[in-house]
Amino acid sequence: MEANVNIYNDTQDLLAPQSIDEGIALIQNPSSLRGLIELEKIFGNLFTRQEIKEAWKLNCYDIEKSALYLQDLAPENMPEIHQTTSEIKEKISREIELNDIVEPNNDTLIENVVEGPTRGKIALEFSLSPQYINTTVVIFYISDEILKEIFSFLSPCDRGKCATVCRTWKHIDLSTNYLYKIDCQRVWNKEQSRPDENVFPQPFNQTSVLWGANFPEEYKEPEEYLKSFKNWRNMWIKRPRIKFNGVYASKTIYYKQGEANIMNIPTYQKVVFYRYFRFYDDFSICCLTTAKKPRDIAHNVSKIYEGVRVGEWAKKKSQIVMHLLAKHEVYTYNFKICSTFSGAHDTLRLEAISSRAPNDLSFSIMNLSSDAWPKYFVFYPFK
Amino acid sequence: MFYNFNKIEEVKIRLRSAEGHICEVEESAALMSSFIRSMIEGFNEVTEVSLPNINSVVIEKVIEYMRHYKDKDPPIIKKPIISSKMEENTSAWDAGFIDADWNMVVDLMTAADYLMMIPLRDLCCAKMACKFKGRSIDELRAEYHIENEFPSEMEENLEFQHPWRLE
Incomplete structure (x- = not known):
């Protein structure tokens, strides 16, 4: 056992990798450690360490091939392969005297720190690898x-x-696109589990007929649609979703004719207001119409804010339907989720609006072409 | 005749580090590592395991972990982590245990990977994930000496390829 230990200590410079290729070869094939020691045991009398290592390198770090290669090179009168432990001990002590091998201690550990490359993948691996890279037997990196x-x-x-x-x-x-599976499930499973009835019975105390013709009949998205995303990461990017960490805002500008002035020329008033929608993950929604700018008020919009109107929403694919309760009527909005670039899902396009009295099933469709209705709602995240 | 059974000592496993130092650990604690378990079960009466790529400081640290979780299961860290502070993600003992410098964590993780101790490896990974979490891209590049490999046109595209990174 002791002899083996000595070999280990002695062969440290044999095993210390001289280049990155060697280090990688040692990692990939741990048995080559013992193989190298065996090679040196067998051919140590005939070849120097350097030659053995070169043979090993020439044969693509394969121990068996390099053994055959060395055997070809060796003269015919091979010495006996099996040596007794005492012979090995003698040989090692002789080598230590000759080469003056110093056992590694703390001082040498610090001196042998390698300056790694500063670019590319290798640099990353170096920056994540231990500092005493040159002194130990095996290099190890953080693997992928x-x-x-x-x-x-x-x-x-x-x-x-x-x-x-x-x-x-x-x-x-x-x-690692499989990691997005949990996130996809977190976001969309809740959406799919929406009940078919109204979430808030008051004042929507009737059946889903209230939702009108544009209401998505069921919220389950077909399996073919889900399969069309191919992998989870793709779904995470491409599948439209509503963001809850912000508000959707629109700016409306229109001109109103005012009273005529003294010269009898009609005056026009410029009216600017903003409309904010905030979605909640319990299928409720609140809407605020105000003249305040997004940067002043966006983070304050919530159900408890004064003057907000509440309602509920439902979603299928990129279609959103929502009800907003006004004083004497119910507004139904139809939206489509759009993206300014792939995966952003940051814009709602207004498709249709209809209004009705709460207890009346007939509804009237609003004219969206007037300036009073915004075309797009843009997402503002909270800070 | 009375045999004092308490005197029978548990078998100790000797772990030989890269420097040749020997650290002793009780067999029941050492069995936490699948690597050592397979060594002990594969070869009868093995009491010494050579670990030529783990240095002795790391082995001491691993043994400390083994002894603490000898009789109980380590807590499972939830994915994804909720905070960049380790105390909020796992137990107080674990957080104190892993509160070390970067090189130590890397060494510990590679050692845990080599010894096949999955709870310890997860703990180290969570610690490193804590260091990545909440950092800006420039901070990450500066800290790990990564040069910007992307050309400037591509850099602008990257923002559009990963729109959810600001959520």
Whole structure:
């Protein structure tokens, strides 16, 4: 046992990798450690360490091939392969005297720190690898598998951020698309579980007929639609969703004719107001119409704010239907979720509005072409 | 004749580090590592395991973890982590245990990966994820010495490819 230990200590410079290729070969094939020691035991009398290592390198770090290669090179009168332990001990002590091998201690650990490259994937691996890289037997890096493990602890927003740091991380984000499964389920399973009836019975105390012809009959999206996304990450990007961490705002400008002035020329008043919608994940919604600008009020819009109107919403694919309760009537809005670029889902396009009295099933469709109705609602996230 | 059964000591496993130091650990604690378990079960009466790529400081740390969770299961860390502070993601002992510098965490993680101790590896991964969480891209690049590999036109595109990163 002791002899073996000595071999281990002695062969440390044999095993210390000289290049990155060697280090990788050692990691990928742990048995090559013992193989190298065996090679040196057998051919140590005939070849120097350097030659053995070169043979090993020439044969693509394969121990068996390099053994055959060395055997070809060796002269015919091979010495006996099996040596006794005492012989090995003698040999080692001789070598230590000759080469003056110093056992690694704390001082040498610090001196041997490698200056790693500063660019690219290798640089990342170096920055994540231990500092005493040159002194131990085996180099080890943080592998992609472990980076994937780390990514699995991050939220999708942090993963999206990490993916823009460097190419390796971008590749890892792409190859861990299964991680988006939980996030997809969190976002859309709730939506799919919406009851068919009205969520708020008052004043919508009638059946779903109240919703009108444009109401999506059921909220379950067909399986073919889900399969068309191919993988979870793609679904996370492409499938339209409503964001709850902000408000959808629109600006409306129109001109109103005022009283004529002294010169009898009619005057016009410019009217500017904003309309804010905030969606909640319990299928309720609140709407605020005010003249205040988004940066002043966007983060204050909530159900308890003075003057808001409440209602409820439903969604199918990119279609949104919602009811808003006004004083004496119910407004039904039809929206379509649009994106300014792929995956943004930051705009609602107004498709139709109809109004009715609460107890009357007949409804009237509003004319959207007038200036009083905005065409788009843009998303403002909370700070 | 009375045998004092209390005197029978538990078998100790000797772990040999990269420097050649030997650390002893009780067998029941060491069995937490699947690697050591397979060594013990595969070869009869093995009491010494050589770990040539783990240095002794890390082995001491691993043994501390093994002894603490000898009789109980480590807490499971929820995915995704909720905060960049380790105390809010896991138990207080775990957070104190992993509160070390970057190199130590990396060493511990590679050691845990090598020894096949999944709870410890997850703990280290969560710690590193905490360090990534809530950082801006420039901070991450500066901290881990990553140069910006993307050309400037591509950089603008990246923002559009990952719109959810600001959520």
